[in-house]
Amino acid sequence: xxxxxxxxxxxxxxxxxxxxxxxxxxxxxxxxxxxxxxxxxxxxxxxxxxxxxxxxxxxxxxxxxxxxxxxxxxxxxxxxxxxxxxxxxxxxxxxxxxxxxxxxxxxxxxxxxxxxxxxxxxxxxxxxxxxxxxxxxxxxxxxxxxxxxxxxxxxxxxxxxxxxxxxxxxxxxxxxxxxxxxxxxxxxxxxxxxxxxxxxxxxxxxxxxxxxxxxxxxxxxxxxxxxxxxxx
Amino acid sequence: xxxxxxxxxxxxxxxxxxxxxxxxxxxxxxxxxxxxxxxxxxxxxxxxxxxxxxxxxxxxxxxxxxxxxxxxxxxxxxxxxxxxxxxxxxxxxxxxxxxxxxxxxxxxxxxxxxxxxxxx
Numbered sequence: 001x002x003x004x005x006x007x008x009x010x011x012x013x014x015x016x017x018x019x020x021x022x023x024x025x026x027x028x029x030x031x032x033x034x035x036x037x038x039x040x041x042x043x044x045x046x047x048x049x050x051x052x053x054x055x056x057x058x059x060x061x062x063x064x065x066x067x068x069x070x071x072x073x074x075x076x077x078x079x080x081x082x083x084x085x086x087x088x089x090x091x092x093x094x095x096x097x098x099x100x101x102x103x104x105x106x107x108x109x110x111x112x113x114x115x116x117x118x119x120x121x122x123x124x125x126x127x128x129x130x131x132x133x134x135x136x137x138x139x140x141x142x143x144x145x146x147x148x149x150x151x152x153x154x155x156x157x158x159x160x161x162x163x164x165x166x167x168x169x170x171x172x173x174x175x176x177x178x179x180x181x182x183x184x185x186x187x188x189x190x191x192x193x194x195x196x197x198x199x200x201x202x203x204x205x206x207x208x209x210x211x212x213x214x215x216x217x218x219x220x221x222x223x224x225x226x227x228x229x230x231x232x
Numbered sequence: 233x234x235x236x237x238x239x240x241x242x243x244x245x246x247x248x249x250x251x252x253x254x255x256x257x258x259x260x261x262x263x264x265x266x267x268x269x270x271x272x273x274x275x276x277x278x279x280x281x282x283x284x285x286x287x288x289x290x291x292x293x294x295x296x297x298x299x300x301x302x303x304x305x306x307x308x309x310x311x312x313x314x315x316x317x318x319x320x321x322x323x324x325x326x327x328x329x330x331x332x333x334x335x336x337x338x339x340x341x342x343x344x345x346x347x348x349x350x351x352x
Binding site for chain 2: 020023024026027028031032034035038039046050096097098132133135163181184185186187188
């Protein structure tokens, strides 16, 4: 089986996971609406925020698939602006989950060469997965962060008490075809957001990895800063 | 009625707890199998609503645990899950009889009214 066929099969299983994953926000909206009919207290903000975010997740999934073989143009990006914009999108949903969202930007390392849509899509997809996981822990804080490392700059989403490791992520990716939920230690959902994020990063030749930010664990991606861009 | 709600999604947990409390029930919520067992050590409810897709442990493992304790044997258990009943039957055979499941509700077609009805 060539890599094109393998990709197609993987995309099929990802589609299944995404379709299954979209059930959750629709059930949230449905049951909130039914509750509203009973007690006249429909949380319309919640319904709006969930619907909005789910539509963005669908867009991320379609972007990740790259069906039209779009060119993901790389451009100089301010990582802090990408993080702040993604955090703005995630914040409303985090509130409904009782999770506090933070942004942590260490060091001024100038622009990175990347693609804004793919990077924001990555942060939002992973962000939602971590918000869902963190909401049932004692430490309900999720942090969008960047930090410098030996090889470049890492941007990612982190939390304190989530159960995530490289082996869990590796196993999850391996089991995407066999298991309905391939990372049950990490999330009660099927983790589709993580796999969508991975596809988005692959489109810009970047990798998804488990990473640490101070005492927090999470998922990040490594980018190089451009010395040339810094001179501009 | 005293209700134990085992629901890992916080948004749904709030919605269901709200619905059950507004119809006069006392609701204790748990997000995981371990939390559920901790709550059961404190007080035994009259009915348990539980999702089968939990973080870390599966709902089936929790069911085994619940039905292995003599004093929890008679609690009504209502499954409220995103897994279709047919899928569970195909995988686990007649688990409803094995675990003495009172009702199986598939979330997309379950209604808030039904949940409330089951506590009357």
